[in-house]
Amino acid sequence: xxxxxxxxxxxxxxxxxxxxxxxxEITFFIRLQEGGESYYLRLMSDSDSARTSRQxxxxxxxxxxxxx
Numbered sequence: 001x002x003x004x005x006x007x008x009x010x011x012x013x014x015x016x017x018x019x020x021x022x023x024x025e026i027t028f029f030i031r032l033q034e035g036g037e038s039y040y041l042r043l044m045s046d047s048d049s050a051r052t053s054r055q056x057x058x059x060x061x062x063x064x065x066x067x068x
Contacts, residue, residue, distance in 0.1 A: 012043045
């Protein structure tokens, strides 16, 4: 799952480098084991954001999600 998280962060960074970038939101959800296990990742960024660092968090069922 770390590979998915890493690739999605790359996409987010690519979007931020696009000329006239304004906003990006990436939502990724995968279910495994006939739906018994699932992972959710949400990344958001906008041109007005003052955040200097961002952490991606891939969460599974039963864990609290992290918002960025």
